[in-house]
Amino acid sequence: MNDPWKIIDTTPMSVVQIFAVSMCIALLALDGFDVLSIAFAAPGITAEWGINRAELGIVLSMELIGMAVGAMILGYVADQIGRRPTIMACLVVVATGMFFAAGTSGMIELSIHRFYTGLGIGGILATTNAMTAEFSNRRNRDMCVILMAAGYPVGVIIGGSIASYLLIDYSWRAIFYFGAAVTTAALPLTWIALPESIAFLNNKRRPDALQQINATLSRMGKQTIEALPEITAKVQTSVAELFRPQLLTTTVVLTTAYFMHFMTLYFLFKWTPKIVVDMGFAPSLAGTVLVWVNIGGLMGSVLLSLLSRYYPVRTMLLGVMAVSFVMVVIFGMGYDNLHQLSLVAAATGFFVNAGVVGLYALLAKSFPANVRAGGSGFVIGIGRGGAMLSPILAGYLFYSGYSLQTVAFLMGMGSLLAGIALIFLRNKKELYDEPRQA
Numbered sequence: 001m002n003d004p005w006k007i008i009d010t011t012p013m014s015v016v017q018i019f020a021v022s023m024c025i026a027l028l029a030l031d032g033f034d035v036l037s038i039a040f041a042a043p044g045i046t047a048e049w050g051i052n053r054a055e056l057g058i059v060l061s062m063e064l065i066g067m068a069v070g071a072m073i074l075g076y077v078a079d080q081i082g083r084r085p086t087i088m089a090c091l092v093v094v095a096t097g098m099f100f101a102a103g104t105s106g107m108i109e110l111s112i113h114r115f116y117t118g119l120g121i122g123g124i125l126a127t128t129n130a131m132t133a134e135f136s137n138r139r140n141r142d143m144c145v146i147l148m149a150a151g152y153p154v155g156v157i158i159g160g161s162i163a164s165y166l167l168i169d170y171s172w173r174a175i176f177y178f179g180a181a182v183t184t185a186a187l188p189l190t191w192i193a194l195p196e197s198i199a200f201l202n203n204k205r206r207p208d209a210l211q212q213i214n215a216t217l218s219r220m221g222k223q224t225i226e227a228l229p230e231i232t233a234k235v236q237t238s239v240a241e242l243f244r245p246q247l248l249t250t251t252v253v254l255t256t257a258y259f260m261h262f263m264t265l266y267f268l269f270k271w272t273p274k275i276v277v278d279m280g281f282a283p284s285l286a287g288t289v290l291v292w293v294n295i296g297g298l299m300g301s302v303l304l305s306l307l308s309r310y311y312p313v314r315t316m317l318l319g320v321m322a323v324s325f326v327m328v329v330i331f332g333m334g335y336d337n338l339h340q341l342s343l344v345a346a347a348t349g350f351f352v353n354a355g356v357v358g359l360y361a362l363l364a365k366s367f368p369a370n371v372r373a374g375g376s377g378f379v380i381g382i383g384r385g386g387a388m389l390s391p392i393l394a395g396y397l398f399y400s401g402y403s404l405q406t407v408a409f410l411m412g413m414g415s416l417l418a419g420i421a422l423i424f425l426r427n428k429k430e431l432y433d434e435p436r437q438a
Helices: 004-010 015-049 053-081 083-102 107-135 141-169 173-193 198-204 209-219 239-243 245-278 283-307 313-331 338-366 369-399 404-422
Strands: none
Touching (some): 015 141, 015 173, 015 245, 015 283, 053 107, 083 107, 107 141, 107 198, 198 209, 239 245, 239 369, 245 338, 245 369, 245 404, 283 313, 283 338, 313 404, 338 369, 338 404, 369 404
16 A cells, blocks of 8 residues: 555554544643633633723633634644644744733733734644544544544633632632643643644655655554655645635535634633622632533533444534523523532533534544645634624623623524534535545
């Protein structure tokens, strides 16, 4: 066999592949905490600076704007220069952004640092999605991508628990210092665990591509190849490829679904701590409710990953999105019992996050390798507009006097509309599991 992608695709996953996928999961966990660090810090920021809900909504959205820009630009960069160097550069951006956010002295300065941090987070999201798909074999690809996305709630659960503990004795600034330290520690681990993607090397055809591919295959314990497989036409990696007839429907549908569902997700993620404090609970307890949202999210992610080996992801997502809408409405009813609130939060997170990880799986299987990172980045970047808009819209709805129940209903509609959009996604019997060569 002289096709490196088919070797990966049809053979059992080696320890190196499992370790690489595990590192991508860890990077998403890190992203999960870095994104939601501002939510854990929000009650302390509000108390220290005396800002209102509308102003807080803007601060909560700044790294989401950065993520949208970072995903689009850096996803394309990853298709040009490689997955590995892009991820390393993004980690440096995130670490420095978290560090500077900890020492900020006002809302404008904090917003700038959160935007900068978001650039790196967006690049990591787009690139690790492609990297995970390209280190997995056909049998386990959906499951691995879903588990990668499940790293996000794991990071929130672990990081949120630590944040709640830090808030007992320290100010909100300690949360950002902690995030900066952990992100810095991830740099050498990533360098060791993640070789460059074979799919990328095969597509770009650099002078040393054969040597690099064989080195990675040997590291994986797989047979090497004597020559690169023949390419009959030039492989295009431009964004324009996403809008050609064969990919246009996929691009539009996935972008719409991602945008709408993330409006619902980030209402839940960004506003839960403040909502819980407004219900009369202490700020340290508000963080634990958000942790329960993500515990439920993790359970939903794991279950969907297991079911993905037996049922089509798209089909499962149609039901998941409908139930997500219902659960957000139930969450918005308001509770005076912390135990009951935590259970409802966990159930809501179960379905909302199952929808998120399912969308990541569809991204990985819907774009060919030559535009996989760029395609994922485009959908994530434009789709993150929903995440960006969500905290601002919810903030102004609250500021305008709408009740929690009404706001939850309106924000939950995003999931319902995402499910409707997915009806129009074409079913594919075969995944884009190999680089396009014609």
